[in-house]
Amino acid sequence: MEREQTEKKYTWDTSDVFPDDEAWEKEYEEVKQLTDFSSFRGKLGDKQTLLAFFRKEEVFSRRVEKLYLYASMRHDEDVRVAKYIAYEGKMQSLYTEYASSVSFFEPEILSLPEELLRAWAADPDFSDHDYTLSRLLAQKPHVLSEKEEKIMALAGEPLGGFREVFSMLDNADLPLPVRKLDGKKTQITHATYGLVMRSGSRQARKTCFKAYYGAYRSLINVITSAYAGNVKKDIFYKNARGYESCLSMALAGEDVSPAVYENLISSVHAALPVLHRYISLRGKILGVQRQHMYDIYVPLVEEADISLSYDEAYEEVVKGLAPLGEDYGKLLRRAHDERWIDVYENTGKRSGAYSTGVYDTHPYVLLNYQPTTGELFTIAHEMGHSIHTYKSNAAQPYAKSSYTIFLAEIASTVNEVLLLKHLYRNTQDKKLKKFLLNYYMDMFRTTLFRQTQFAEFEEIAHRKAESGEPLTRENLSDAYYALNKAYYGDGIAHDEEIALEWARIPHFYRSFYVYKYATGIVSAVSLARAVLSEGKPAVERYFRFLESGNKTCPVDILKEAGVDLTTRAPFDAAMREFEETLQAFERLQSEE
Numbered sequence: 061m062e063r064e065q066t067e068k069k070y071t072w073d074t075s076d077v078f079p080d081d082e083a084w085e086k087e088y089e090e091v092k093q094l095t096d097f098s099s100f101r102g103k104l105g106d107k108q109t110l111l112a113f114f115r116k117e118e119v120f121s122r123r124v125e126k127l128y129l130y131a132s133m134r135h136d137e138d139v140r141v142a143k144y145i146a147y148e149g150k151m152q153s154l155y156t157e158y159a160s161s162v163s164f165f166e167p168e169i170l171s172l173p174e175e176l177l178r179a180w181a182a183d184p185d186f187s188d189h190d191y192t193l194s195r196l197l198a199q200k201p202h203v204l205s206e207k208e209e210k211i212m213a214l215a216g217e218p219l220g221g222f223r224e225v226f227s228m229l230d231n232a233d234l235p236l237p238v239r240k241l242d243g244k245k246t247q248i249t250h251a252t253y254g255l256v257m258r259s260g261s262r263q264a265r266k267t268c269f270k271a272y273y274g275a276y277r278s279l280i281n282v283i284t285s286a287y288a289g290n291v292k293k294d295i296f297y298k299n300a301r302g303y304e305s306c307l308s309m310a311l312a313g314e315d316v317s318p319a320v321y322e323n324l325i326s327s328v329h330a331a332l333p334v335l336h337r338y339i340s341l342r343g344k345i346l347g348v349q350r351q352h353m354y355d356i357y358v359p360l361v362e363e364a365d366i367s368l369s370y371d372e373a374y375e376e377v378v379k380g381l382a383p384l385g386e387d388y389g390k391l392l393r394r395a396h397d398e399r400w401i402d403v404y405e406n407t408g409k410r411s412g413a414y415s416t417g418v419y420d421t422h423p424y425v426l427l428n429y430q431p432t433t434g435e436l437f438t439i440a441h442e443m444g445h446s447i448h449t450y451k452s453n454a455a456q457p458y459a460k461s462s463y464t465i466f467l468a469e470i471a472s473t474v475n476e477v478l479l480l481k482h483l484y485r486n487t488q489d490k491k492l493k494k495f496l497l498n499y500y501m502d503m504f505r506t507t508l509f510r511q512t513q514f515a516e517f518e519e520i521a522h523r524k525a526e527s528g529e530p531l532t533r534e535n536l537s538d539a540y541y542a543l544n545k546a547y548y549g550d551g552i553a554h555d556e557e558i559a560l561e562w563a564r565i566p567h568f569y570r571s572f573y574v575y576k577y578a579t580g581i582v583s584a585v586s587l588a589r590a591v592l593s594e595g596k597p598a599v600e601r602y603f604r605f606l607e608s609g610n611k612t613c614p615v616d617i618l619k620e621a622g623v624d625l626t627t628r629a630p631f632d633a634a635m636r637e638f639e640e641t642l643q644a645f646e647r648l649q650s651e652e
Contacts (some may be wrong), residue, residue: 467578
């Protein structure tokens with residue numbers, strides 16, 4: 061439907077950001093005058109000047125964030141509207157101008173005596189910025205001169221182009237064909253591929269799978285060049301800043317111990333026999349003589365989907381998250397009643413779902429709700445992000461409010477786990493119980509095992525390039541194929557097309573990002589189990605986590621919540637949860 065046809069209560073209220081476009085444009089013109097920070101150059105060694113710099117930067121950033129939030133939300137309501145496309149373009153230009161203007165900051169601050177910076181980090185006047193100053197000190201060996209930093213900032217846009225190249229190939233130029241699927245001529249698209257893999261006949265899945273990967277094969281040389289260029293970009297930054305490896309540079313950027321990455325890989329490898337058991341069980345239940353990669357997305361339990369209206373689904377989410385307490389429930393109600401959420405699909409609306417928000421507004425959620433189980437969990441997931449943002453903003457000063465990407469997927473996944481366990485406990489329907497167990501096992505397979513497989517591939521590709529080995533379609537595909545065999549085992553045929561799966565993953569253009577999905581579900585499983593088994597003490601620890609923002613190292617924030625990722629304990633606990641879920645499914649299956 062057109063947006064005007066959507067009932068108002070199911071649309072988000074952007075007037076909480078700016079009352080209208082005229083107010084946005086007036087604010088934009090005022091903020092444009094604030095991008096010049098040159099008056100601070102050469103004077104940051106004076107305490108009061110540095111404090112004044114931080115104050116001006118905060119005022120500027122908070123106003124810019126609101127401008128960008130409004131522009132992006134209005135654009136996503138209908139991506140065809142030229143006015144809001146232009147708004148976003150203006151904001152990108154403003155950010156570029158600002159980044160260039162403050163490029164002197166890090167080189168200048170780090171040219172100051174180390175003792176002075178350490179003293180300021182301990183000074184109560186800098187309490188909002190103590191972690192920022194300590195992180196700058198840690199990065200001191202890798203920060204360049206002012207002139208070099210300005211060049212690095214200017215290089216950011218052209219060196220970031222590989223991601224845009226892949227996006228254009230993937231979304232505009234990929235030659236996806238028309239194929240006959242279940243007797244009907246069908247245009248293969250990214251959306252139809254996902255749908256057919258979950259619900260088509262086996263022949264349709266096979267046909268769609270081969271056609272889909274055939275399209276990537278036809279562009280594999282260009283995609284290889286784009287990905288190899290992206291890896292070379294990482295190596296350029298690694299060499300320029302003097303890091304040992306691209307992985308160590310990525311981990312240092314978020315203050316994450318290498319032990320976390322090592323524990324993830326080793327624990328997943330130790331648990332692969334359980335994944336192989338699950339994959340073999342899938343083949344038996346599907347009744348296929350030889351399971352293929354195009355069979356692994358088919359639900360093992362049919363016709364058990366939970367189909368609820370949006371308001372019913374939201375109420376179920378509120379009930380499922382009741383273990384988090386009354387305060388959490390009140391925030392969920394506020395989000396529903398005060399129009400934080402844009403619910404339904406409309407013509408031109410951005411697809412998918414996300415949570416967004418800035419320090420001076422409440423969070424917002426974009427949905428494209430349909431009455432399915434997956435969409436029920438999407439509500440819980442996005443509200444997890446939103447309430448994490450809300451609690452961090454409320455508890456922390458602006459400078460410490462934005463939690464890192466490393467922590468970003470934890471609260472959302474805690475919500476999914478709690479909702480699933482609520483639904484499971486409150487049904488006697490064995491089919492629905494099996495459906496939910498299958499849903500949970502596939503969460504582990506796709507979010508823990510598959511993302512770790514992706515993370516391993518990234519590490520292998522970067523190591524090859526760092527050692528001087530050219531990245532080619534052959535060695536990248538061979539590396540990915542070998543990983544796929546190791547992860548999925550002998551209970552499935554490793555179709556030759558799956559060797560090309562690396563070529564269709566957009567996240568590979570944000571290097572060493574995907575492992576955070578895996579550590580996110582590991583952390584979430586431990587936190588959810590604690591909430592359900594311990595009650596109030598665990599809930600209080602969890603709320604401290606939600607309120608922590610980026611006040612200190614993200615690994616330490618998790619430790620305070622009871623999850624120490626520098627040990628194997630939470631990883632092994634997540635693997636046990638996966639195995640226990642598999643055992644529960646096997647017991648129900650044996651009763652039939």
